[in-house]
Amino acid sequence: MINVKHHTDELKVIEEIFAEKTAHPYLDVYIEKPRIDYDVILFLLEIIHSHQVTGKERREQILAALFINAAFFTHERVCNDMLETGERKPRQLTVLAGDFFSSLYYSMLVDNGHVEILPVFSHSIQKINEAKMALHFYEGDSERELMERLYSEEGTLLRNIADFYNESHLGTLAETFFLLKKLVNVRHETTDAALSTIHTAIYTCTEGEQADDVKNWPPENVANFLDRKIMELRQTLTTQLSSSYMKSTALYPRVMKWSLEDNRLWTK
């Protein structure tokens, strides 16, 4: 089991390196700073901690995963709406910032000799983009297909890293956990802005029509769908957490809490 004090120190170091590497004086003026999902760190610490990797190596792989998430988060903000000439610069820089964060994962892994795990990361990015494309062009055919794509978009990276380390049970748990977390956040958003790929796909599935923006999110059918799926995912999570092994992990209290109530974005 992971030492909690060491854990907190490690989070701090990762946070500092992440901030330093993703900083760019010009981008910082125009682009929202990428956020760290601390649950990703928590899961990866658990997945990697019992394996033959040094603390430094583990940290580098975690940072690489965070850079990928930062790239996805940033590129998700590139919408389809038309812009006036004066509004183009933030969009242009959003595209480039995502590419920049993406290049950081590659250099973080190769500069520090993680060539073996590199295909796990690049393959995951491909799969996630396949899922994003499927969600983007989702026409409401099947709820099962929608859920498969959502699982894939939210959990592929951690699932594949867990498989690489022969920790598939943690990969399965991560898939459930991150999808639950995503759906809870989508359920509680009250945005009037342009919809993300996930919002649009869920809307299409439940409302039976496509839309780029929706007033008063979430509409009733969407809310009912999300409530149902959140409940199902909580039940799944509870089952997955029931083994004595899971109860002995540092993840257990955090994940268990999510199986009972909404925590939304976790900041320390």
Next chain:
Amino acid sequence: MDEEKQPMDEDGRDAIIISKVDIMKLADVYMLMKTDMIKIEKEIERSVKADHPILKEASLHLLQAGGKRIRPIFVMLSGKFGDYNIDRLKHIAAALELIHMASLVHDDVIDDAELRRGKKTIKAKWDNRTAMFTGDYIFAKAVEQASFFKDKDIHTVLSKSMAEICVGEIEQIRDQYNWDQHLKTYLRRIKRKTASLIAISCQLGALAADASRQDQLRLFRYGYNVGMSYQIIDDILDFTGTEEELGKPAGGDLLQGNVTLPVLYAMCEDESLKHEIHQFLSTNEREQQDITSVLDRVKSSGGIEYAHSLSKRYLQKAYDALEMLPDIPAKKSLHQIAKYIGGRNY
């Protein structure tokens, strides 16, 4: 001299003017590499075949639109200076071409471009999000291709270059409409934007073929200098080319606020030009005659001649870098490509 105008690489920004003799020599280079180029094409095509039908169509869309594949050519020719094995080299060539392709897909979102290589861009045919997912997918495919190699040096070179291209493009946007920038700023920007990927195409071809360290360095220098010369000529042509030659209106860089070498020199020679450009760009209702007047002032300032002389200096450095390489046919081909790239419109 009998001249013919033709795009060198169908990037939209890469139109050039070259002599018929140079085109024929370049065609010979391509002909010599044809069999191996087909292998690379097949590798790229195999690589981008996604499961999702639209992702697959979008990825193949750009590939099938063609392109001169100048980066794979550099990889192959540089590989000839070592233990040439196309079944190894094709992975590095494919990786570099995929990086180039992915950046074009995202560039079209950045520039809000409708056409590329005479076809609708991915963002125009589908939408911005499709272009973003496709570009990200192709970037990941490039890394997958590079993963064929376990050699850390190959990955380090590639990853640095990927970061450098992004930073170069970010700086290009930062430096737009900055009329007080230094020559060094311009040179650093074109290095990152263009020369870097050409330089590492040569370096990685040699590295993947286990050529000597010295030859790797010579080939890197060659590629870097060819790339610099190439971009400077490209920037000149934005002032001297016609809309028909360029595939876009002349002065396009200036209209977007991009400060290139001819205008940088012209403003240095004549401070009042800075004021005129500033006024011209801040007016919403621009007349064609206004841009023509600005272009004429740049052309008569000596800026074009200065840029040509700097381009020539880089070209000479490229030839010098080739000098110490072993005398094999690939050396002659590299010489011909440099001449083709740099020797334009004199």
